[in-house]
Amino acid sequence: DIVMTQSPSSLAVSAGETVTINCKSSQSLFGSVRQKNYLAWYQQKPGQSPKLLIYLASTRESGVPDRFIGSGSGTDFTLTISSVQAEDLANYYCQQYYDTDTFGAGTKLELK
Amino acid sequence: QVQLQQSGAELVKPGSSVKISCKASGYTFTSYDMHWIKQQPGNGLEWIGWIYPGNGNTKYNQKFNGKATLTADKSSSTAYMQLSSLTSEDSAVYFCARTGTMMAIIPFAYWGQGTLVTVSS
Numbered sequence: 001d002i003v004m005t006q007s008p009s010s011l012a013v014s015a016g017e018t019v020t021i022n023c024k025s026s027q028s029l030f031g032s033v034r035q036k037n038y039l040a041w042y043q044q045k046p047g048q049s050p051k052l053l054i055y056l057a058s059t060r061e062s063g064v065p066d067r068f069i070g071s072g073s074g075t076d077f078t079l080t081i082s083s084v085q086a087e088d089l090a091n092y093y094c095q096q097y098y099d100t101d102t103f104g105a106g107t108k109l110e111l112k
Numbered sequence: 113q114v115q116l117q118q119s120g121a122e123l124v125k126p127g128s129s130v131k132i133s134c135k136a137s138g139y140t141f142t143s144y145d146m147h148w149i150k151q152q153p154g155n156g157l158e159w160i161g162w163i164y165p166g167n168g169n170t171k172y173n174q175k176f177n178g179k180a181t182l183t184a185d186k187s188s189s190t191a192y193m194q195l196s197s198l199t200s201e202d203s204a205v206y207f208c209a210r211t212g213t214m215m216a217i218i219p220f221a222y223w224g225q226g227t228l229v230t231v232s233s
Contacts (some may be wrong), residue, residue, distance in 0.1 A: 040219045042157075049207055049223035050157065061212075061221065093157055097219045100173060101159040102148075 001015035002026050002096050006104030012112040013084050017078045018034035021079045026072045029057075031098060035056055041079045044106075045090045053078065053092075086111070116136040116208050116224035123230045124198055128187050131194040132227045136158030141189035142166040144210050147220065148182065154206040163191060180192075198231045205229075 003026040013019050029037045037057035042050040052061045054070035057077055069080045081088055089111055094104040119133040134146065147158040161172035165184035172180065179202070181194045195202055205226040212218025 034217070036217075042220075049226055050220070051223075052212070052219065052221045055212070055218050061218070095157070095219060097216065101156040101219070103159070105156045 001097050002029075002102050004094055004096055004102050004104040006094055006107055008107060008109060009105065010108040012110045014112045015084060015086055017084050018080065018082045019084055019109065021081075021092055021094075021109075023072075023077045023079070023104050025075045025096050025098075029077075029096050029098040030074055037073050037077070038096060039070075039072070040095045040097060041068075041078050042093045042095065043088075043090045044093065050093065052083075081109075084109070114210065114222045116210065116222055118206075118208060118224035118227045121228040121230070123177065123232065125233055126199055127172065128198055128230055129196040130198065130229055131192055132206060132229070134191045134193075134224050136189045136210070139210075141184075142186055145216075146182075146184065146191040146208045147189075147211070148180065149207045149209055149220075150204045151207065151226075152201075160193070165191065167187075198229075200231050203229060203231045208215060216218055 005024045007022045029039050029076040039053040039057040044050040053064050067082045071078050092107045115137045117135045122130050124130045142165045145162040145164050147162040150158045160176045163170045163182040170182050184191045205228050207226045208224040209220040210222040212221030
């Protein structure tokens, strides 16, 4: 299985800050047929289901604010949240769907 | 709109089995895989497997072979997951989820609300 290593495990931020969450895969997620990276990001708030934010490493899901930016290729990926708002406090997970789906362990975004 | 409605919380005894359901609406049930995902308290997400309701084909995470059995009822647009020989390690929230597109370019865009399974004597 592809192992997804996410960092940091938690992050304390103030409203308005820009934060970066990293995700590294144990093998490349780049598919040669479609020339895309099969990497997604999810947001999960307490007591709720995960919500898809980003797919194909950098494509925002419909309705997701443009302060959420996904980047990276191959084995190294980043989720950047610019100007964090109180409603962004949640757990964030990366997921690879290049092969049998696996998730990172998550990053908890907390208020400083 | 796509909706996935899961069955309610279950309290079950060690060694027993439990079957949870996921009723789909708002799309053609037989055209999309239904996935199941486990989340233990305070832990991350773990993919269990999928079923394609159109023909009943399944694929499992090797870790859940023998633990989870996925089925689907086309007549009621409902997917099921049975968990057997339950232990405390099976206590978790279980989600059903559907991809955003048939070709799975968009991964889990739709999720059920989750079903809490608690294994306790």
